[in-house]
Structure formats: C-alpha cells, structure tokens
Amino acid sequence: MTEALLDVRQLSRRFAAVDALKTVNFSVEAGEVHALIGPNGAGKTTFIHHVSGALQPDSGSIHFAGRDVTRRSMHQRVAAGMARSYQITNVFRGLSALDNVALAVQGRADSGSSFRFWRPVRCETALFDEARDYLAQVGLADQVETVAGNLSHGEQRALELAMALATRPKLLLLDEPMAGTGPEESARMVELIEQLARHVTILLVEHDMAAVFRLADRISVLVNGQLICTGTPEAVRQNGDVRRAYLGDHL
Numbered sequence: 001m002t003e004a005l006l007d008v009r010q011l012s013r014r015f016a017a018v019d020a021l022k023t024v025n026f027s028v029e030a031g032e033v034h035a036l037i038g039p040n041g042a043g044k045t046t047f048i049h050h051v052s053g054a055l056q057p058d059s060g061s062i063h064f065a066g067r068d069v070t071r072r073s074m075h076q077r078v079a080a081g082m083a084r085s086y087q088i089t090n091v092f093r094g095l096s097a098l099d100n101v102a103l104a105v106q107g108r109a110d111s112g113s114s115f116r117f118w119r120p121v122r123c124e125t126a127l128f129d130e131a132r133d134y135l136a137q138v139g140l141a142d143q144v145e146t147v148a149g150n151l152s153h154g155e156q157r158a159l160e161l162a163m164a165l166a167t168r169p170k171l172l173l174l175d176e177p178m179a180g181t182g183p184e185e186s187a188r189m190v191e192l193i194e195q196l197a198r199h200v201t202i203l204l205v206e207h208d209m210a211a212v213f214r215l216a217d218r219i220s221v222l223v224n225g226q227l228i229c230t231g232t233p234e235a236v237r238q239n240g241d242v243r244r245a246y247l248g249d250h251l
C-alpha cells in the first residue's frame, strides 16, 4: 500500500475543559479531494490549525510527504509543500492582483536565499509570467492589473488561491472557501476547485454540503472532537451515525 500524503495519527488537543480533538486518525491520499465536515464546534478549525502548524498537539503525530512534521513550524510545512488559503488572507489590498501573486512566487523562490534584491531583470520577467499563469488558472486573467482591494469577494478568494498555488503545493488546505460567497460566486468557486483538483491534492473544510458532496472523493465527519466516519460521499450519506449527528439536517 502506498503511503498517504498526509497521515495524522492519534492527534489529541485539549483547551481547558474542552477536548477539542480526541485521538483523531486521519489521512489524505495523493490526488484526492478529502472533505472534513461536522457541526459547529466539532473541532474542524482546530484540526486544520494542527495540520498547518499554527497549533501544537498534546499528543499524536502528523506525517506529511513521508516526513514527521509534528514539531515543524508553519513556514517549514509551507516549504515542504503545504499551502493554506487562509494564510494568504493577508493579501496586500493596495497592490494589483499580479503584484500580490508575484510576491508569493518570489517568496517561494527566495526561501533560503538572501540575494532577493539582486535578481536580474530577466528573472523578474519570468516571475511575472509565472504569476500571470496562476491568475489565469483561477480565472483572473482579465484582472491582473486590478488593485486587490477592488476585486469582488469571490475574486479575492480566487486571488488567495492563486497565491497558494504560487507556493507549488503538494497539498492545498481550503478552509471554508465558500464562506461569504453568493450562489453565483459559490458555483464559480466549485468549478475552480474542480479544476485545481486535477493538479493538486486538496483537504477541504466546508459547511456547504452541496459543494462538499460534489467535490469530495472522500469525506470525514468530525463530531465533538471525534472522527465518526470516513468514506465515499455515498457511504457517508448512508451512514446512520452521521445522519443522526449531523447530516440529518442537511439532507
């Protein structure tokens, strides 16, 4: 059996009196879209914070691309190929879409180098060409010169995705990409994620069940810090525990 791209074992985390994660075992296989769903307060955000390195677990381990990253920093995990869309919410609103993505490309290219200000102009052209390419991938080819703050909410989320792609991730962590989007923007975001999923493995946390059931190859259900089920969308839909704990309201 091949090794999972992300392999989380026995992960536990307690906040004061709250057991936010209880010995969670979870894996993402290379190439899949794996959705993590569950009711409010189930522990989804806490889980994603542990995967990205924003929080440290009380116990358990996280292996990514064959390496134990449990005690690695967020920066080291990004360098290892993990990108999280929320990290990019620090889009520079006063800069153009192109400049924002170019900075993300430069950030990747510069990790480990201290000569960023001495790059030949030829390389800068390559940097902007690459940035344009990511913007085209997320449907923003016509908005390259638009100042980020003037993009619509949906376009800003697409820009975040372009910036995440600029890190050339092996795994893209998408934390509620549909949040705050209207029906049209949601539909566009679903299409966009479908396209990205052809090239990159995705771990998706999302409350929009129509989007989850359309996009996911596998779904895991977290309730009260415990993973109660992992399976195909159909298996999850049919699971009695899941219907009782969560999906009953959504189906």
Ligand SMILES: Nc1ncnc2c1ncn2[C@@H]1O[C@H](COP(=O)(O)OP(=O)(O)OP(=O)(O)O)[C@@H](O)[C@H]1O
Pocket: 015, 016, 018, 019, 020, 038, 039, 040, 041, 042, 043, 044, 045, 046, 047
């Ligand atoms: N920093 C913290 N300090 C104390 N308790 C916390 C902290 N972060 C999360 N919790 C608690 O841990 C539990 C899980 O919260 P979490 O935000 O991970 O859930 P969630 O599934 O992401 O919810 P939602 O869908 O509403 O975003 C909740 O009971 C929450 O109150």
